[in-house]
Amino acid sequence: MIKDTTSKIYKKLAAQEKEEGSLPLLLKFYKSLTGIQAKTQKNIGLIEATISNPVIIQRLKQGIPLVRFEEFAIDGTLAKTTFIKVIALFSEYPQLFGEIPERLKATMAGRFLTKKAQKAWFTGKPLPPTLAEGISNNLIQAILQATMQPFLNKHALALIDQVEEDxxxxxxxxxxxxxxxxxxxxxxxxxxxxxxxxxxxxxxxxxxxxxxxxxxxxxxxxxxxxxxxxxxxxxxxxxxxxxxxxxxxxxxxxxxxxxxxxxxxxxxxxxxxxxxxxxxxxx
Ligand SMILES: [Zn+2]
Ligand SMILES: [Zn+2]
CATH class of the missing domain: 3.90.1670.10 (FdhE-like domain)
Structure with a gap:
């Protein structure tokens, strides 16, 4: 796995923008998004292995992924700050994503990203109405994916070497x-x-x-x-x-x-x- 892909992408797009004067709209958005994600990823502490080696081997054998929600180490405050930044970025591009409800654009919107909401997203269950109402499911899913990516990716980087190819x-x-x-x-x-x-x-x-x-x-x-x-x-x-x-x-x-x-x-x-x-x- 390529390490630190997010900040590499950010740097690559920033260099392209400098060279060409501007970026196509979607790449411009993506450059800003990777900027937010790279910053969050940098602020996530070390992911400690919460499961032992024999458990890892057993889970892989049984087809159980290594990170269950209960083991998903996520700093609630950092997640909420990231969520607010991601929403602010998406709302700068209505031509790409449509309008985002005012409720979610408010500075206090981080409080909607409760543990329960995180779990619903993680396990693919219906989202609480505070997140889901007045916004298309695709859009809120994309916003949550963009918010959670740094945390999930950090777990992936910490654990992927434990997964033998076969x-x-x-x-x-x-x-x-x-x-x-x-x-x-x-x-x-x-x-x-x-x-x-x-x-x-x-x-x-x-x-x-x-x-x-x-x-x-x-x-x-x-x-x-x-x-x-x-x-x-x-x-x-x-x-x-x-x-x-x-x-x-x-x-x-x-x-x-x-x-x-x-x-x-x-x-x-x-x-x-x-x-x-x-x-x-x-x-
Ligand atoms: Zn098929
Ligand atoms: Zn995955």
């Missing part, structure tokens, strides 16, 4: 249980790794199987390559009609920053949708 070949994240939303073909043998949509952890998964419905019938699985040398691939499954964007690391010498690739590849999402495929839902 110990976890499942279609959900070994760290937080999230669903993958991006994948890559690694340099050495072209094995396929999945990337968690929530904490950005990476793990290896069968290349010839759909990670969403586990379909392994080759006649109903295929992929498309981009025209510029196949750096990007779109894996398509005709059983569950989902797609998965994939980056072929064998085709580049440059360092690839996966979270940034989510934005660079939005054209691929459009292509997949036009062909009748949909992304797998995050939860």
């Amino acid at each position: 110990a976890w070949r499942r279609n959900y994240c070994p760290i937080c249980g999230g669903s993958p939303d991006l994948s890559y073909l690694e340099k050495e043998v072209g094995a396929r790794g999945l990337i968690c949509s929530r904490c950005d952890a990476e793990w290896i998964y069968q290349r010839l199987q759909c990670p969403y419905c586990r379909n392994a019938e080759q006649s109903s699985l295929h992929f498309l390559e981009d025209e510029k040398g196949g750096f990007y691939r779109l894996y398509l499954c005709d059983k569950c009609h989902t797609y998965l964007k994939t980056i072929d690391l064998r085709k580049t010498e440059d360092e690839v920053l996966f979270p940034l690739e989510r934005i660079y590849t939005l054209d691929l999402d459009n292509q997949a949708r036009e062909k009748g495929y949909h992304p797998h839902s995050i939860s």
Whole structure:
């Protein structure tokens, strides 16, 4: 896993902005977001292992992710401050996200991010009305994801080395249980790794199987390559009609920053949708 990806992305976009004078709107937003996230991540203390080695091995064997909500170390005050900053940033871009209710834009809005609300988000349960009312579910989920990412990612960085390559070949994240939303073909043998949509952890998964419905019938699985040398691939499954964007690391010498690739590849999402495929839902 690439360490400290968030601040690398921030620096890269800041350099691009300086060079080109300005950034496209979405990248400008993302630069500011990674600025907030990098700052929060810096302020999170060391993540102490709350589970012992034998428990880790047992959980991996049983398919239980390593961080359960009870073990998710999160500084409530830092989370609330981050939440307020993230909302302020999203509200600067109504053309991208629509309007955010006044209630959530208030300086006291941090109080809505209760433990109960955090748990509901973490476990994919319905959010309390103080968060959910008057805002689309997609938007509030995106705001919460952006707020929690630094905390989840910090856990992923602390724990991912404990996950041996062969110990976890499942279609959900070994760290937080999230669903993958991006994948890559690694340099050495072209094995396929999945990337968690929530904490950005990476793990290896069968290349010839759909990670969403586990379909392994080759006649109903295929992929498309981009025209510029196949750096990007779109894996398509005709059983569950989902797609998965994939980056072929064998085709580049440059360092690839996966979270940034989510934005660079939005054209691929459009292509997949036009062909009748949909992304797998995050939860
Ligand atoms: Zn995860
Ligand atoms: Zn499928």
